[in-house]
Amino acid sequence: MAGERAATLSDVAREAGVSLATASRALNGSDRVVRPELQERVLAAANKLGYTPNANAQAMARGSTETVGLLVKDISDPYFSTIAGGLADEAEKHGLLVMLCNTGGQPEREQKFLAALRRQRSRAIVLAGSDTADVRHTSEVADLLTSYLDGGGRAAAISQPRLPVDTVVIDNHGGAKALAQQLVGLGYRRAAVLTGPENLLVSAERHAGFAEGWLEATGSEPACVSDEFSRDGGRRAMTRLLEDGRSNGSEVDCVFAVNDLMAVGALAACRHAGVEVGPDLAVAGFDDIATLRDVTPGLTTVRLPLADIGRLALELVLGKPSAELRKRSVHGEVVLRESTPPRS
DSSP states (O other): OTTOOOOOHHHHHHHHTSOHHHHHHHHHTOSSOOOHHHHHHHHHHHHHHTOOOOHHHHHHHHSSOSEEEEEESOTTSHHHHHHHHHHHHHHHHTTOEEEEEEOTTOHHHHHHHHHHHHHTTOSEEEEESOOBSOHHHHHHHHHHHHHHHHTTOEEEEESOSOSSSEEEEEOHHHHHHHHHHHHHHTTOOOEEEEEOOTTBHHHHHHHHHHHHHHHHHHSSOOEEEEOOSSHHHHHHHHHHHHHHHHHHTOOOSEEEESSHHHHHHHHHHHHHHTOOBTTTBEEEOSBOOGGGGGOSSOOBEEEOOHHHHHHHHHHHHHSOOOSSOOEEEEOOEEEOOTTSOOOO
16 A cells, blocks of 8 residues: 555564564575574565565675676677676576676776675676786785685686686687688788787787797788777777788788777778778688677687686586686687688
């Protein structure tokens, strides 16, 4: 009825004839056991009065909420959104809610979100892409996570094993190296790499892996152009590469962008410059994001099981704790498409 006072926990305790503490333990999921007959009386009283448990009270009783905090660099990037989707699907199976925190690649925001998730008693935290070469920031994040873990929380990372948590480790170096070897096998000999900022470890690892594979196979190192780790960054980097090559006569025959978004930007730059990808210049990326289904020509890339990576990270934080930090390695698969045809 409108204006009628909502039932409180005290009302339930009085109706059931039990103490307030017993009613709280029965309804809010405390680890302390309530006798079955008391549990039944409390539940019957709550149902009769239409009592709805308070989420904050439940968190205090259990020591955590039923939420999982997921920190990502950029949710608009299909790489992160697909990982988030896989994790959220798995969380739903366990009756958990996912709280998504978009850091924008800003260290201070990442630290702010971690502190907030700890205060809110999140059951677990997953960091996706916390892989900067900034030693100070990494140390500060490690301290925040250690404090959270000491309070009974669980955490995992999707990055390199630089934090004191279980980690899903993606073999960026190995995947890029395998791509370089296959491109050389198709007949390419003059390569360039479009990279993101070198303090971003995923970019540095993929660049290093490709360069190593190319050097071993051809005896020469690929050229390099750096920009933002984004679609617009890839377009700008490719534009500069094409302009420089035409001005000094050092055109390349193959370009590797360290993620698919940069590769999509590179394709746009080629169209604008009148360069036909495939016949004139080969282009490849890394990740195999869903967006590539609409890209023409089909983009050669290194496929990662992105949704499975999200599920695997959640399994780590929900599984039985381990005295030793665990690493789960994920390897990519080179997928050759029309953007890198064999050279005659």
